[in-house]
Amino acid sequence: MKALQGIEGRVEWAERSRELCDAGQIRIQVAAAGLNRADLLQRAGHYPPPPGVTDVLGLECAGVVSEVGPGSTWQVGDRVCALLAGGGMAEEVVVDAGHVLPVPDGLSLVEAAALPEVYATAWLNLFQLARLQPGEKVLVHAGAGGVGSAAIQLCKAFGNSCWVSVGSAERLAYCESLGARGGVLRGENLEALRDHAPFDVILDPVGASYAPLNLDVMARDGRWVIIAMMGGRRAELDLAKLLAKRVQLTGSTLRNRDDAFKSDLIRELRQQVWPLFGEGRLKPQLERTFAAQDVDAAFAELESNQVNGKIVLVIDESLS
Structure with missing residues (x-):
């Protein structure tokens, strides 16, 4: 699969091996991934991923479930978004099923990619x-x-x-x-x-x-x-x-929290916050999207510090 890596202050798409989808995990075919300042820092070599976490960029994504490991209640075909410690800027990502949220009613996958982090x-x-x-x-x-x-x-x-x-x-x-x-x-x-x-x-x-x-x-x-x-x-x-x-x-940091902590946080978000999107009381603040081939421009836009809300990188237009 193709995945985005940060090397010496620049980003480039590279071929990476697919991860196994184990018990309690799901595989997501990624439609879009949100950009965050942490991605800028990791690209520059100042914010390495926690031990055992992929060095592929991306702390949040949205897409379609393509594989479900034993013990998960998600179904293949579900439209979801996910909180990640890394790996969202790729054609697919394997994630703890407890770190995943449904795409709120009425939102696109691109909009949903701007929410979890x-x-x-x-x-x-x-x-x-x-x-x-x-x-x-x-x-x-x-x-x-x-x-x-x-x-x-x-x-x-x-x-x-x-x-x-x-x-x-x-x-x-x-x-x-x-x-x-x-x-x-x-x-x-x-x-x-x-x-x-x-x-x-x-x-x-x-x-x-x-x-x-x-x-x-x-x-x-x-x-x-x-x-x-x-x-x-x-x-x-x-x-x-x-x-x-x-x-x-x-x-406070979130990225290096353990899986159980993040699962509890995501569960509370689903109960307390996610219904407010359906009610129109919360809205994704998506200022601009960029195609995968324009990733350098996307990072430059975020680095300008002039972005209101979020920038999202569209990975697979056929899903979005």
Whole structure:
């Protein structure tokens, strides 16, 4: 099969052997795969896959079940999307059956490919780790990205007011169209977040460069969850302020969680979140698709940091 690999800062399609489909697994004929910043980092050699995981790129995909291992309730022909630790950007992928979700009613396979990674990340960090409660205030940094777009919609759906930091007025308007109450522009008026404080929960993919301000705008007993380090890895914090506010600071990753954890997360998503797509309360934010042969352009578009929502790579047009 053909699969996409990242080598020394570039990507290329290569022939790979098919994996066996064992008990508790299914094989998916891939229609499309979502792009994520983790793919950029892996391409550059900065984010290797966890031990035992394929080095083929792609943390989420959608397609059609083509083989079912013993012990799975999925059927050949089912339209599904999957959360992956790697391997989604290929003609097919073998995945733990517990990491798979049905394509929501009314959505295409291409749209569904934009869902698993960002909604799993947003749900895990806002509602499981930060224990977000109805009525609490949320700050989402990088709000126009894939995870940010999912987080804003989830906040609206579950009764939470949400503010964002973004890079432009156009991106702020996009976030407000999804349900954000307002926000600020980084590089211009980031300090204006103080006008909207305090925040009960901060979802932070930026890290070091925003850390002192985050601490200032946190509410007492606030929960600050760091999910990436786009703004650097080292920060100086006033620990007295952290203690006085009783702030809970959590570092969170999803890719290297074990299979059982991911199965539990996917089960909760299916119960709590997936029905909201059928009700029209959640929507995939798919900005642009690229054909498989245009993969370099797809990665360049994501790397531009100007994408609102998600980019999806179409692997098999006959399925999409």
